Amino acid sequence: MGEMMSKVKVSTTINGDPVEYLCDAEETLLDVLRDHLGLTGAKEGCGTGDCGACSVVVDGRVVCSCLVLGAEAEGRKVTTVEGLATGDRLHPLQQKFLEFAALQCGVCTPGFLVAAKALLDRNPDPTETEIRFGLAGNLCRCTGYDKIVRAVQAAAAEMRKG
Amino acid sequence: MGRPEPRVDGRLKVTGNARYASDFPVANPAHACLVTSAIAKGRIVSFDLDDARAVPGVLDILTHETVGNEVHEPKFFGSGGTASTIHRPLSSAQISHAGQIVAIVVADTYEAAREAAYRVRVTYEEEDAATTLDSDGVETLPATKVRKEHKNPRVGDAAAALRAAPVTIDAVYETPTQHHNAIELYATTCVWSGEQLTVYEPSQFVHALKHAMAEQLGIDAEDVRVISPYVGGAFGSKAAVTPRTALVAIAARRLNRPVKLVATRAQGFTIATYRAETRHRVRLGAQRDGKLTAYVHEGWEATSRLDDYLVGGTETTAHIYDVPNVSTRVNVVRTDRATPGFMRSPPEVPYVFALETALDELAEALDMDPIELRRINDTRNDPITGAPYTSRSLMACYDEASRAFGWRRRNLPPGSMRDGDWLVGWGCATAVYPTFMGAATARVRLARNGATRVEIAAHDLGTGAYTAIAQTAAERLGLPVAAVEVLLGDSALPAAPVAGGSNTTASCCNVVAKACDGIRRRLVRAAMRADRGPLRGRKPSSVNFVDRHIAGEDGAKVSLADAFDMLGAPMIEEYAHWLPHGMEPDALKKLHLGSAALTGGAMEDRIAAAFGAELVELRVNVYTGELRVPRIVGAFAAGRIVNPRTAHSQYVGGMIWGIASALHEQTELDRRVARYVNTDLAEYLIPVNADVPDVQAILVSEEDRLVNPLGIKGLGELANVGTAAALGNALYHATGRRIRKLPLRIEDVL
Ligand code: FES
Ligand code: FES
Numbered sequence: 001m002g003e004m005m006s007k008v009k010v011s012t013t014i015n016g017d018p019v020e021y022l023c024d025a026e027e028t029l030l031d032v033l034r035d036h037l038g039l040t041g042a043k044e045g046c047g048t049g050d051c052g053a054c055s056v057v058v059d060g061r062v063v064c065s066c067l068v069l070g071a072e073a074e075g076r077k078v079t080t081v082e083g084l085a086t087g088d089r090l091h092p093l094q095q096k097f098l099e100f101a102a103l104q105c106g107v108c109t110p111g112f113l114v115a116a117k118a119l120l121d122r123n124p125d126p127t128e129t130e131i132r133f134g135l136a137g138n139l140c141r142c143t144g145y146d147k148i149v150r151a152v153q154a155a156a157a158e159m160r161k162g
Numbered sequence: 163m164g165r166p167e168p169r170v171d172g173r174l175k176v177t178g179n180a181r182y183a184s185d186f187p188v189a190n191p192a193h194a195c196l197v198t199s200a201i202a203k204g205r206i207v208s209f210d211l212d213d214a215r216a217v218p219g220v221l222d223i224l225t226h227e228t229v230g231n232e233v234h235e236p237k238f239f240g241s242g243g244t245a246s247t248i249h250r251p252l253s254s255a256q257i258s259h260a261g262q263i264v265a266i267v268v269a270d271t272y273e274a275a276r277e278a279a280y281r282v283r284v285t286y287e288e289e290d291a292a293t294t295l296d297s298d299g300v301e302t303l304p305a306t307k308v309r310k311e312h313k314n315p316r317v318g319d320a321a322a323a324l325r326a327a328p329v330t331i332d333a334v335y336e337t338p339t340q341h342h343n344a345i346e347l348y349a350t351t352c353v354w355s356g357e358q359l360t361v362y363e364p365s366q367f368v369h370a371l372k373h374a375m376a377e378q379l380g381i382d383a384e385d386v387r388v389i390s391p392y393v394g395g396a397f398g399s400k401a402a403v404t405p406r407t408a409l410v411a412i413a414a415r416r417l418n419r420p421v422k423l424v425a426t427r428a429q430g431f432t433i434a435t436y437r438a439e440t441r442h443r444v445r446l447g448a449q450r451d452g453k454l455t456a457y458v459h460e461g462w463e464a465t466s467r468l469d470d471y472l473v474g475g476t477e478t479t480a481h482i483y484d485v486p487n488v489s490t491r492v493n494v495v496r497t498d499r500a501t502p503g504f505m506r507s508p509p510e511v512p513y514v515f516a517l518e519t520a521l522d523e524l525a526e527a528l529d530m531d532p533i534e535l536r537r538i539n540d541t542r543n544d545p546i547t548g549a550p551y552t553s554r555s556l557m558a559c560y561d562e563a564s565r566a567f568g569w570r571r572r573n574l575p576p577g578s579m580r581d582g583d584w585l586v587g588w589g590c591a592t593a594v595y596p597t598f599m600g601a602a603t604a605r606v607r608l609a610r611n612g613a614t615r616v617e618i619a620a621h622d623l624g625t626g627a628y629t630a631i632a633q634t635a636a637e638r639l640g641l642p643v644a645a646v647e648v649l650l651g652d653s654a655l656p657a658a659p660v661a662g663g664s665n666t667t668a669s670c671c672n673v674v675a676k677a678c679d680g681i682r683r684r685l686v687r688a689a690m691r692a693d694r695g696p697l698r699g700r701k702p703s704s705v706n707f708v709d710r711h712i713a714g715e716d717g718a719k720v721s722l723a724d725a726f727d728m729l730g731a732p733m734i735e736e737y738a739h740w741l742p743h744g745m746e747p748d749a750l751k752k753l754h755l756g757s758a759a760l761t762g763g764a765m766e767d768r769i770a771a772a773f774g775a776e777l778v779e780l781r782v783n784v785y786t787g788e789l790r791v792p793r794i795v796g797a798f799a800a801g802r803i804v805n806p807r808t809a810h811s812q813y814v815g816g817m818i819w820g821i822a823s824a825l826h827e828q829t830e831l832d833r834r835v836a837r838y839v840n841t842d843l844a845e846y847l848i849p850v851n852a853d854v855p856d857v858q859a860i861l862v863s864e865e866d867r868l869v870n871p872l873g874i875k876g877l878g879e880l881a882n883v884g885t886a887a888a889l890g891n892a893l894y895h896a897t898g899r900r901i902r903k904l905p906l907r908i909e910d911v912l
Contacts, residue, residue, distance in 0.1 A: 044184070
């Protein structure tokens with residue numbers, strides 16, 4: 001948009017790395033991640049907070065990054081799906097999603113993984129109902145709901161073992 | 163094949179590294195935003211673009227005044243073309259449906275494009291629009307008038323049989339408008355490099371999209387490339403080419419800069435297709451012992467004014483049961499709406515709902531168990547033509563499903579299975595999906611070290627095509643799945659059919675197997691001719707490829723690497739094409755031109771279909787009318803299962819689709835203005851995790867030696883076919899109230 005609009009300079013931490021970027025004041029965090037930072041793991045399924053495909057964790061809380069401004073990430077810690085694996089080693093949730101066939105087209109998967117990770121960070125031993133309601137903000141149209149719940153249960157069990 | 167291999171594309175998907183259309187980075191893209199029509203019928207009188215142009219960063223605004231004749235008229239996919247509609251976008255002031263694209267704004271940023279799109283002011287001259295089946299101003303036509311090839315299956319004298327039948331059913335059923343709502347939005351990015359156009363768009367048919375662009379833009383097809391390796395759900399919505407793509411290409415050409423469009427969820431309801439509402443009158447006649455004597459089915463389907471879209475589902479229902487007298491008729495009702503399109507099991511979902519509900523009504527009238535009624539009318543042959551089924555396991559599916567469900571404990575009378583405040587009902591219905599196949603081509607390359615690469619422009623919509631194809635090549639060449647790399651979703655690869663009609667696994671695995679067999683033959687010949695080779699002089703049919711070796715029955719073997727050395731080549735590349743039984747010989751030519759020709763289902767000499775049985779429990783709260791589905795069991799038989807894990811996912815996902823279709827989904831129409839009301843994922847109800855019950859899918863084994871060389875039937879569109887009827891039937895069993903109109907809602911039972 002050229003000189004007319006003032007850009008905002010943001011310093012933040014994404015997946016453990018310090019990151020600085022310039023964004024437009026009205027640009028969403030989702031667009032910043034996808035268009036400026038090349039982190040296209042978070043997806044846009046609605047842009048209105050209804051589908052959860054854009055879920056990321058900001059300071060320990062799952063948010064719809066389509067409803068957060070890029071500027072709001074200033075000084076915070078952001079985790080996206082790209083930050084779940086450690087090098088080549090998949091996070092237990094990722095591993096269990098594969099084993100339990102909890103994904104099909106996969107476009108909802110990054111959002112589910114991020115939301116599930118935040119859920120398990122808060123509650124390492126959730127009941128099935130807690131998982132179902134904890135992930136009720138994420139839509140899977142394909143639809144892998146039952147398998148997603150089983151995968152999260154299995155990952156939780158594995159993570160508790162340490 | 164046959165092993166539950168995990169998805170080969172799974173790792174990319176769980177790490178966020180799988181690239182969907184809108185994930186591809188392009189240099190310095192401009193961003194597009196659509197403006198869509200506020201009226202359903204009439205014309206644009208004028209645009210006021212001053213405010214929009216004043217938004218900083220706006221680069222271009224395209225309307226019919228700028229685009230005019232630039233887009234050539236496409237050919238409708240239902241008539242052998244590629245397009246979802248013959249409508250030429252931005253070609254005139256005419257408006258033929260609400261939400262039609264009237265302008266496209268391009269700007270440096272998405273935010274600027276969106277802002278400017280809001281500021282585009284359009285003045286319309288509005289006419290009265292005909293909205294739906296019985297609105298004023300619709301035009302009702304027999305399907306045979308609209309599409310010459312349409313057939314209304316019939317046999318015997320149904321009218322006389324109906325008159326003579328001691329037990330009859332005569333009822334009207336309705337199904338609603340629904341939208342696919344894949345989670346991935348309709349995205350298109352177009353990049354020109356000189357004369358060459360690259361399109362990144364989620365597609366169920368990349369070769370069609372390539373030819374559509376050539377045709378609509380008047381350019382050479384060889385100058386177009388479509389890239390779509392991962393698709394974020396489609397369910398039919400990304401098969402035919404929609405008007406947006408040509409506009410994005412034109413915008414990019416005018417700016418000489420890549421243009422990226424991601425349409426909003428609300429726009430997705432009108433710029434692409436949908437499942438149209440239908441109505442059915444079904445009449446059944448039967449003897450007192452349950453034997454069907456007559457089946458009469460008349461259907462009405464909403465469609466647009468412009469295109470000849472229809473689903474004609476009696477083409478499926480007329481072949482399911484052994485009825486000697488059948489008469490069917492399909493009508494289309496032209497409305498002022500966008501053209502509908504294929505949505506998961508397009509003919510089967512509405513028409514099978516009607517038939518399977520009518521059968522439940524008949525079972526009730528006969529005081530008979532509804533599964534028993536289906537058993538009495540089971541058949542091995544097509545009742546219309548007498549041709550045999552290539553294989554059919556409907557009753558085996560019922561047997562396995564009822565065992566797992568505990569169906570024997572069902573009380574027959576409705577309202578007799580109460581549990582506290584809940585009325586409990588058990589219902590069943592048949593699922594059926596014709597087996598389709600298409601001409602396909604593929605290239606397979608095997609290197610001396612076993613590294614294999616399969617190239618085929620097929621599509622993985624989440625269905626598991628990458629994995630099934632990798633397994634096929636791995637098995638044929640005696641390699642681990644990990645040795646096989648599969649490239650899909652790129653129009654530069656050998657052409658494969660549309661990912662529709664659940665044909666991908668059958669068509670693509672057969673052609674890939676054929677290419678692998680070409681490689682095998684060359685290696686086997688070399689190994690047999692080699693002096694002092696362990697397989698010297700064997701018959702080619704006596705050896706197999708296992709564990710990176712060519713092995714004889716007696717244990718003599720030659721490693722792949724040695725066979726390559728005997729051949730004197732470091733690698734082999736083989737190209738193959740495959741034509742399914744019953745396919746016209748010009749099918750390959752058509753395939754290369756992007757035509758979605760498929761064969762299968764009911765043919766002259768045989769009939770091929772996959773079957774299933776779905777059993778559900780539905781609970782109705784006596785005070786609130788709340789509907790709950792605690793469990794559902796489906797048993798399905800679809801020939802050879804290449805991968806039970808991904809097949810299971812398709813079945814479970816399909817049944818959840820069926821639940822959604824029966825209890826949640828309806829696109830609401832404002833009948834005064836022919837507009838959709840609930841165009842977002844908050845108002846268009848689809849289930850979430852918390853809504854979904856215990857879903858059990860049983861894979862019933864079935865061998866089919868006739869349907870195609872590998873014995874594969876399609877299954878992706880099978881499991882959502884019977885669910886709605888099963889739920890409606892369960893609702894009747896719980897309450898004694900027959901609801902003949904979907905979706906089933908609380909207000910229906912209060
Ligand atoms: S894209 Fe953010 S919730 Fe759907
Ligand atoms: S896997 Fe496709 S939307 Fe969830």
